[in-house]
Amino acid sequence: MKLTDYLDQELIYMDFNADNKSALLRKIADRVSERFPEVNRKELYEKLNRREQAGSTGIGRGVAIPHATVDGLPKTVCMLICISKGISFDAVDQLPVRLVFFLVSPPGETGLHIKLLARIARLVKKAEFLDTVATSCNSEEIYRQVAKEDNRHVE
DSSP: OOGGGTOOGGGEESSOOOSSHHHHHHHHHHHHHHHOTTSOHHHHHHHHHHHHHHSOOEEETTEEOOEEEOTTOSSOEEEEEEEEEEEOOOOTTOOOEEEEEEEEEOTTOHHHHHHHHHHHHHHHTOHHHHHHHHHOOOHHHHHHHHHHHHHHTOO
């Protein structure tokens, strides 16, 4: 299992525009339901919002990993979103979030979902990766960096 099995370059969004956490979660739900029309946009947004109310997925160092399970998905999907100006996300270190890994899975894929969350957390601990993303304007380069790190931890 590799993160790149669930992330493709079409799911890497550069300079995503959102003014706040709620707007970001709404846009994420919009993108997912556009790509997967069987997904109920409102239900996904509500699940993401409830998850954030339970505790921020802003893990620090400018990174957040919002995630949910939702009916209508054919498979687990990961998106990577870069926000150039950063937004408040109630992160543990109170820094604005500039990099968002979004993970959504169909019900019944909880084990995979948890493994992918752990893989993402390991990836964003790498200062080299965060520096590359911060200075890149290119989804291909970011995907290459994800794949490079992914290949170091093949299961």
